[in-house]
Amino acid sequence: MASADKPINTDVPEKDVFALHFLQSLSNLRRQNTFNSPEKTNDRVKKIKKAAYVSMARAAGGTSRLWSRALLRRAAKETNKVVRFSRRKKRVTWLRRRSNRRDPVEEEEKEAERLRNLVPGGGAMETSKLIEETAYYIKCLSMQVKVMQCLVDGLSPK
C-alpha cells in the first residue's frame, strides 16, 4: 500500500518503532514502586494510557507534528516538566487566534469543531491542516493499537 499520497504525506514509522517506545515507557513505569499495588488499578490504567499516548507521540516523530507536540505538552504539564519546543510554537498560537476569530459562523467549521476536540492540538489549526494532522494521527493511533493488541495477546495466559 503506497502511503505517499500527494496532498497528505502519511508515512508513519514502522511498527517496531512504536513497540520499542511503548515497551520502554512501560518498563519505566514498572520501576516505580507504587506501580504494582493491586489496589490502585485506576491510577495504573491512567498511567498506562498516558504512557501509551506519549510513547506514540514520540514514535511518530516527536515534535515534528502538531498533535504530537500538543500531546507531549499536555503530558508534561501534569508532571511539571519543562518541555522545550522550537520556534514554531509562536506560529501555532497565531493561527489559533486567527481561526477562532473568523470561523465559528460557517457550517463547515461546526463540523470541523468536533474533529478539533478529538485530535490533540486541534484548536490551533486551520481546517486543511487539521485534515492532514487527522490523517497522520489516525495512522499512528492504529499502529499503536496494533502494538498494544500484540502485546496483550502475547502476555495473556494461554
Added chain:
Amino acid sequence: MDLSVLERVKWLQQQQMVSPEFFEILGSDGREELRRVESYLGNNNDELQSFRHYETIDGCISRTSSFQMEQVKNNEENRVIALQNKRKTEGKTEKRENKKKKIKTEDETESSMKGKSNMSNSETSSEIEKRDYIHVRARRGEATDRHSLAERARREKLSKKMKCLQDIVPGCNKVTGKAGMLDEIINYVQSLQQQVEFLSMKLSVLNPELEFHINELSTKQFQACFTDLPEAVSKQSMMVDASSFPLHQTTSLDYSVKNSNQTISLGSKEQTSWEIHSQCLYNNLRTDSVSNFFSFK
C-alpha cells in the same frame, strides 16, 4: 455600491421594467423570468430591502452578464442551471454565495458596452436565476474576483485531502458528502481512542505478572522480532552481537529467535519466567506482524 444598485432598481421600477425589444429577444422562457423579476421587484420596500443583501456584488453587475441574446444559449444555460441545482449545496454565508453567483460569464466585456437598461434588467433576472444554485463554475474573465478564486482553490484543496482521508478510514467509501464522511472519521477516531483505553486496561491487569528487561535489549533485536519473518532470518548475523549483552541465559534467547522456523519449546522449566513470556511475546508479535502486514497493508 449599495446606492448604485438601489438606484438602478428604483429606475427599473419607474420604467415599468420592460421595453418591447426585450420580448423579442427573450422568447417565451425569458418572459417568465421577467415576470418573476416584476413580481419580485414589486413596489414594496421590504423586497427592496431583501434585495439589498445582494449588494455585495461589487462591481460585478457592470461586468457580468448571464443574459444571452440568443435563444439557444439561453436554453443551454437553463440546462446548466438545472444541473447545478442538483448539486449539493453547502451552507455558507450569504456573502459568499453572492460572490460565487456573480462568477458566470461569457462575453462580459462586450455586454457591458450595451445599453444600461438591458444590462440592469438582465442582471436582475440573472441574479434571480442564480439564486437557485450556489456552485457556479468559474469561467474565463473573472480574474478580478480574487476572493472567489481563492475560495475555489481552498475548497478544492480541502476536498482532495478529504479524499485522502477517505482512503485511510475504512468504510468511508459508501458515504458521500462532507458531513457523512466527517461523521465517519470522527467515529473512527473515537473508536481508536477507546481501543487504546481498553487495551491499556487489559495491560494494567497483565502487567504485574512479568518484568520487562527492555533496557538490556538492543534495538536490532527488536527489529528482528517485530518485522517480517524473512527479515528476521536475514538479521541473524546481528543477533550474534547481542550475546554480549547481560541477559539471563542470553544464548537461549538468541537461539530461540534464530530458529524462527522451529517451534520454540515453551515448556522448558529451566528458563526464567521472563524468558517464557518474552518468547511468547516475540513469537506472537512476529506472527502477528506478518499477518498484519498481509491484511492491513
